[in-house]
Amino acid sequence: MTRTTLFLGGARSGKSRLAQQTAEACAGPLAYLATAECRDGEMEDRIARHRADRGERWRTVECPLALPAAIASVETGAVLVDCLTLWLSNLMLGEHDIAGATEDLLDAIAGSPLPIVIVSNEVGMGIVPDHPLGRTFRDAAGRLNQAVAGQVNASYFVAAGLVLPLQRFPG
Amino acid sequence: MTRTTLFLGGARSGKSRLAQQTAEACAGPLAYLATAECRDGEMEDRIARHRADRGERWRTVECPLALPAAIASVETGAVLVDCLTLWLSNLMLGEHDIAGATEDLLDAIAGSPLPIVIVSNEVGMGIVPDHPLGRTFRDAAGRLNQAVAGQVNASYFVAAGLVLPLQRFPG
Amino acid sequence: MTRTTLFLGGARSGKSRLAQQTAEACAGPLAYLATAECRDGEMEDRIARHRADRGERWRTVECPLALPAAIASVETGAVLVDCLTLWLSNLMLGEHDIAGATEDLLDAIAGSPLPIVIVSNEVGMGIVPDHPLGRTFRDAAGRLNQAVAGQVNASYFVAAGLVLPLQRFPG
Numbered sequence: 001m002t003r004t005t006l007f008l009g010g011a012r013s014g015k016s017r018l019a020q021q022t023a024e025a026c027a028g029p030l031a032y033l034a035t036a037e038c039r040d041g042e043m044e045d046r047i048a049r050h051r052a053d054r055g056e057r058w059r060t061v062e063c064p065l066a067l068p069a070a071i072a073s074v075e076t077g078a079v080l081v082d083c084l085t086l087w088l089s090n091l092m093l094g095e096h097d098i099a100g101a102t103e104d105l106l107d108a109i110a111g112s113p114l115p116i117v118i119v120s121n122e123v124g125m126g127i128v129p130d131h132p133l134g135r136t137f138r139d140a141a142g143r144l145n146q147a148v149a150g151q152v153n154a155s156y157f158v159a160a161g162l163v164l165p166l167q168r169f170p171g
Numbered sequence: 172m173t174r175t176t177l178f179l180g181g182a183r184s185g186k187s188r189l190a191q192q193t194a195e196a197c198a199g200p201l202a203y204l205a206t207a208e209c210r211d212g213e214m215e216d217r218i219a220r221h222r223a224d225r226g227e228r229w230r231t232v233e234c235p236l237a238l239p240a241a242i243a244s245v246e247t248g249a250v251l252v253d254c255l256t257l258w259l260s261n262l263m264l265g266e267h268d269i270a271g272a273t274e275d276l277l278d279a280i281a282g283s284p285l286p287i288v289i290v291s292n293e294v295g296m297g298i299v300p301d302h303p304l305g306r307t308f309r310d311a312a313g314r315l316n317q318a319v320a321g322q323v324n325a326s327y328f329v330a331a332g333l334v335l336p337l338q339r340f341p342g
Numbered sequence: 343m344t345r346t347t348l349f350l351g352g353a354r355s356g357k358s359r360l361a362q363q364t365a366e367a368c369a370g371p372l373a374y375l376a377t378a379e380c381r382d383g384e385m386e387d388r389i390a391r392h393r394a395d396r397g398e399r400w401r402t403v404e405c406p407l408a409l410p411a412a413i414a415s416v417e418t419g420a421v422l423v424d425c426l427t428l429w430l431s432n433l434m435l436g437e438h439d440i441a442g443a444t445e446d447l448l449d450a451i452a453g454s455p456l457p458i459v460i461v462s463n464e465v466g467m468g469i470v471p472d473h474p475l476g477r478t479f480r481d482a483a484g485r486l487n488q489a490v491a492g493q494v495n496a497s498y499f500v501a502a503g504l505v506l507p508l509q510r511f512p513g
Contacts, residue, residue, distance in 0.1 A: 008502050010295030010467065012313020018340050025341075122501055124352030125181065126297020126468020127476045134298045142354020142502075149502035157501050159293055159328050160179050160313075160320035162337035166504035169360050170367075181466030183484020189511050196512075296352065297468020305469045330464055330499050331350050331484075331491035333508035 002154040004109055004116045008145055008166070009158030011121065016082050018158060019117045020054065026115045028077030030058045035087040037064045064090045068104035071112055079112065084120035084148060085141050098140055102147050109151055118152065120145050173325040175280055175287045179316055179337070180329030182292065187253050189329060190288045191225065197286045199248030201229045206258035208235045235261045239275035242283055250283070255291035255319060256312050269311055273318050280322055289323065291316050344496040346451055346458045350487055350508070351500030353463065358424050360500060361459045362396065368457045370419030372400045377429040379406045406432045410446035413454055421454070426462035426490060427483050440482055444489050451493055460494065462487050 005022055009015035023030050032054060038044045051060055063070035067087050071079060081087075091101050109116055122145070123138045149155045155166040176193055180186035194201050203225060209215045222231055234241035238258050242250060252258075262272055280287055293316070294309045320326045326337040347364055351357035365372050374396060380386045393402055405412035409429050413421060423429075433443055451458055464487070465480045491497045497508040 006502070010293060010309075010313065011299075012295055012310045012317070014313075014317050022341075120502075122296045122352060123298045124296070124354055125464045125466070127465045127471050127480050128353075129298050138298050138352075139354045142352065142356075145501070146354070146356050146503035149504055155502060155504055156340065157506060159316070159337060160177070160291075160326060161317035162320055162326055163340040164328060164335050164337060164506050166501060166506060169498065169505040170364075181464060181480075181484065182470075183466055183481045183488070185484075185488050193512075293467045294469045295467070300469050309469050327511065330487070330508060331348070331462075331497060332488035333491055333497055334511040335499065335506050335508060 002115075004118070004152035004154075006118045006120060006145075006149050006152045006155040007158050007163075008120050008122050008149070008155060010125075013158045014161030015119050015158040017161070018156070018163065019080055019082065019119045023078045023080040023115070023117045024057070026078035030077055031070075031074045031079045032058050032060045033067060033070045033079060033081045034060055034062050035064055035067060035081070035083060035090065037062075037086075037090060063087075065094065065096065068101070068108035071105075071108040071116065074112070074114060076114070078115040078117070080117045080119070082119040084118060084144055085123065088141055088144055089137065092137060092140065098144075102144055106147060106151050109148070116152075118148060120148065122157070173286075175289070175323035175325075177289045177291060177316075177320050177323045177326040178329050178334075179291050179293050179320070179326060181296075184329045185332030186290050186329040188332070189327070189334065190251055190253065190290045194249045194251040194286070194288045195228070197249035201248055202241075202245045202250045203229050203231045204238060204241045204250060204252045205231055205233050206235055206238060206252070206254060206261065208233075208257075208261060234258075236265065236267065239272070239279035242276075242279040242287065245283070245285060247285070249286040249288070251288045251290070253290040255289060255315055256294065259312055259315055260308065263308060263311065269315075273315055277318060277322050280319070287323075289319060291319065293328070344457075346460070346494035346496075348460045348462060348487075348491050348494045348497040349500050349505075350462050350464050350491070350497060352467075355500045356503030357461050357500040359503070360498070360505065361422055361424065361461045365420045365422040365457070365459045366399070368420035372419055373412075373416045373421045374400050374402045375409060375412045375421060375423045376402055376404050377406055377409060377423070377425060377432065379404075379428075379432060405429075407436065407438065410443070410450035413447075413450040413458065416454070416456060418456070420457040420459070422459045422461070424461040426460060426486055427465065430483055430486055431479065434479060434482065440486075444486055448489060448493050451490070458494075460490060462490065464499070
């Protein structure tokens with residue numbers, strides 16, 4: 001199996017399910033690194049439902065900000081990161097250093113011996129957002145996706161639950 | 172020829188033209204299942220122009236809501252559905268049961284012996300929409316696209332009039 | 343090498359870098375046809391920084407509107423157009439004839455003997471924009487991308503710095 005894999009797709013593209021299946025094909029315990037923060041009851045319900053859906057092989061680690069450390073702390077089995085764009089959103093809301101955090105993330109991915117499966121959102125294929133914050137976010141998301149895709153062993157573009165294997169250019 | 176095909180793409184990606192060409196490669200009469208509703212004169216003009224462009228092999232069936240029944244009612248030739256996202260929008264505006272309608276659609280596709288070509292929009296690759304209705308719509312569209320792509324024989328991602336053949340994962 | 347190439351992608355997808363690398367693999371001097379207009383100091387800084395980054399093989403031609411003439415005027419080496427969607431935006435702001443300008447562009451591409459690498463944005467994969475101008479722009483961008491992709495020798499869909507080679511359909 002490929003050690004590190006990125007599933008990049010739009011909203012409700014099926015990327016999390018594909019990432020979960022990929023992690024479940026690995027041996028050993030499974031760490032679900034959740035970057036979502038509960039901000040309301042609706043979200044709490046959804047997170048609890050997803051956690052129950054994943055079943056007993058999974059252990060959930062909430063890491064809205066400390067994702068690199070969470071990756072480094074997993075010692076056996078496989079790791080699922082869901083998702084990069086929520087992590088980025090949390091970093092931006094807290095006015096953290098995005099470039100530094102990205103570097104820490106790449107180091108954590110490179111430093112782990114385990115299979116790591118990463119989920120991220122493609123957010124740059126609509127028209128230019130009206131609000132400056134929207135533009136800043138989509139620029140930062142694009143840069144983060146490029147950085148991570150440049151480091152992992154395989155990247156898939158996801159649409160409608162199906163995939164397109166992204167290729168380096170020139171091949 | 173592949174019995175059922177999905178063309179999924181952005182606005183003005185050329186997906187309808189590719190779908191039309193695919194249907195026209197089939198033998199027999201052609202049924203154009205139009206989910207658009209005329210809401211103004213501009214739209215009426217555009218629909219009339221498109222209808223004239225398609226030519227005499229085509230028969231147009233307007234089915235803003237009753238798409239599953241329209242698919243089931245075609246007995247010979249080939250079927251083009253244009254498009255799923257407008258159908259979804261009509262269902263949501265009328266506060267219909269989306270999950271039930273999706274199931275009816277999948278049943279109608281599975282139950283037909285005819286070639287069926289389906290057009291749908293990818294709407295989930297911009298930043299998170301400001302309005303709750305926008306978020307609900309793009310979530311529902313993503314789920315519908317996954318459901319249909321999971322059932323048809325071939326799915327293509329369309330951009331700039333060209334295609335990328337979507338693949339099941341793992342292959 | 344392929345004579346004419348299109349890199350189509352979202353915001354911060356890495357498409358400009360890939361296009362630049364493609365042009366730099368060509369022999370001779372390199373013409374950077376910049377469609378961006380300096381509208382503020384931030385943009386001026388960014389343009390100057392990009393220009394410095396490109397290095398000495400590159401000559402920059404600012405052509406916010408006169409892109410077809412700029413392509414025709416390059417007599418040796420290779421041409422990079424960055425980007426089509428900004429050119430379209432400038433045309434629309436100035437209320438120019440988009441269809442005529444598109445035809446001139448296609449003629450200029452066809453008429454040049456040089457390698458031409460073109461960058462454009464995919465903007466049609468979010469939800470329907472609220473503002474009529476946004477809808478008009480994304481429709482026009484989709485049509486322009488289709489026209490150019492239909493003429494060039496190779497088109498790539500870009501995401502996260504990686505590519506998917508777009509294919510004609512049927513193949």
